[in-house]
Amino acid sequence: MIYDLIIIGTGVAGLSAGLYAGRYKMKTLLIGSPFGGETAKAGSIWNYPGARGVDGYDLMRIMEAQAKNVGVEIIEGKVTKTLAEGHCFKITVDGKEYVSKTLILTNGAERRRLGLPNETALANKGVHYCVTCDGPVYVGKVVAMVGGGDAAVKGVNLVSQYAKKVYLLVRGKELKAEPINQSEMEKLGDKVEILFETAVTEIIGTDKLEKVVLSRTHDGSNELVLDGLFVEIGVIPDREFSDSLKLGTDERGYIIVDKSMKTNVDGVFAAGDATDFFGSFKQIVTAAAMGAVAATSAYQDAKTHGELCQLHWLPAK
Amino acid sequence: MWFNNNGSVNNMATVKIYSTPWCTFCRMAKDFFKEHNVTYTEYDVSVDEKSRAEMLERSKQSGVPVIDIDGELVIGFDKSRVFTLLGIK
Numbered sequence: 001m002i003y004d005l006i007i008i009g010t011g012v013a014g015l016s017a018g019l020y021a022g023r024y025k026m027k028t029l030l031i032g033s034p035f036g037g038e039t040a041k042a043g044s045i046w047n048y049p050g051a052r053g054v055d056g057y058d059l060m061r062i063m064e065a066q067a068k069n070v071g072v073e074i075i076e077g078k079v080t081k082t083l084a085e086g087h088c089f090k091i092t093v094d095g096k097e098y099v100s101k102t103l104i105l106t107n108g109a110e111r112r113r114l115g116l117p118n119e120t121a122l123a124n125k126g127v128h129y130c131v132t133c134d135g136p137v138y139v140g141k142v143v144a145m146v147g148g149g150d151a152a153v154k155g156v157n158l159v160s161q162y163a164k165k166v167y168l169l170v171r172g173k174e175l176k177a178e179p180i181n182q183s184e185m186e187k188l189g190d191k192v193e194i195l196f197e198t199a200v201t202e203i204i205g206t207d208k209l210e211k212v213v214l215s216r217t218h219d220g221s222n223e224l225v226l227d228g229l230f231v232e233i234g235v236i237p238d239r240e241f242s243d244s245l246k247l248g249t250d251e252r253g254y255i256i257v258d259k260s261m262k263t264n265v266d267g268v269f270a271a272g273d274a275t276d277f278f279g280s281f282k283q284i285v286t287a288a289a290m291g292a293v294a295a296t297s298a299y300q301d302a303k304t305h306g307e308l309c310q311l312h313w314l315p316a317k
Numbered sequence: 318m319w320f321n322n323n324g325s326v327n328n329m330a331t332v333k334i335y336s337t338p339w340c341t342f343c344r345m346a347k348d349f350f351k352e353h354n355v356t357y358t359e360y361d362v363s364v365d366e367k368s369r370a371e372m373l374e375r376s377k378q379s380g381v382p383v384i385d386i387d388g389e390l391v392i393g394f395d396k397s398r399v400f401t402l403l404g405i406k
Contacts, residue, residue: 040341057344124380124392133340136363137379162363207377228379
């Protein structure tokens with residue numbers, strides 16, 4: 001069987017694309033793991049229109065149900081191979097091959113790490129990348145958040161509900177968070193201490209995090225004793241599929257798309273955090289919009305060029 | 318544990334999950350247990366001090382979820398290991 005569309009990624013962009021594709025009556029397969037992308041880990045969401053204070057995980061389950069409701073098949077698994085051949089796209093998941101006339105990549109991006117020695121060894125032993133998940137474990141403890149963007153400030157607001165002291169370590173001279181989230185943080189008073197122009201240069205601990213070394217002194221020392229360190233310093237795009245499909249990317253690895261979310265390869269579209277279409281403004285609302293546009297473009301493409309895949313495709317013997 | 322006539326797992330294992338309220342993988346694990354009719358007990362370590370100490374001591378790490386299946390610890394939602402320990406095919 002040949003699908004009209006395969007979507008890789010089960011975050012907002014992928015599920016939004018699935019909803020639109022299903023409504024276009026496209027035979028659509030959505031592949032991804034883990035479920036829900038970054039939104040599922042976002043906690044309460046207050047900036048997505050029409051869903052006041054919705055929980056990110058619940059929002060993603062609603063989007064999943066909407067996509068399934070219009071006939072989209074969803075499978076959980078890791079894509080191990082992608083191949084473009086005569087306007088056919090062959091996607092291998094756990095040893096099984098699926099074929100499609102069009103492809104939308106919404107595989108997102110990975111959390112950026114500090115890149116310091118000891119960081120991997122102490123992951124989940126004091127060093128964390130999901131504050132909504134692991135922040136609540138640090139009841140009554142001293143923690144630090146690394147980052148100066150919205151995710152870092154939202155993370156501080158969340159972990160402050162549990163920790164007794166939170167340091168926000170900002171490399172630059174100012175914060176780049178939504179003003180409303182900054183206002184929330186300011187209400188926390190002395191519990192939160194912001195150290196600007198401060199980077200973590202070393203992570204120290206054996207079985208668990210003990211302290212970090214800072215790029216500048218604080219209270220007479222460049223060492224900061226911590227129970228937990230949370231890292232929210234943005235994302236780096238996953239290049240796996242863009243490399244294998246020879247997609248055009250920018251210097252940071254984001255897939256280049258035009259206003260219809262089309263890549264440089266016919267029949268391949270991209271949406272969400274895998275692209276840099278809206279620059280650093282990576283929001284649920286922008287990902288959803290990109291997914292909808294990508295599905296609409298894939299629909300037009302499949303109508304125009306879909307028969308090329310059927311002409312070229314030979315089922316595996 | 319044993320399988321009933323319709324092939325779904327009928328789990329007699331004792332399953333505990335140490336979790337926090339917004340943890341995605343905790344919620345995926347709980348959805349998975351519900352889907353497979355696995356009875357589990359949840360311990361919210363953000364409010365349950367005793368369970369938090371127990372989780373940290375037993376797992377030697379501070380990430381959630383930690384799943385206990387008949388005394389075997391699974392750190393994170395390692396689906397294939399959970400499948401194996403529950404005998405789900």
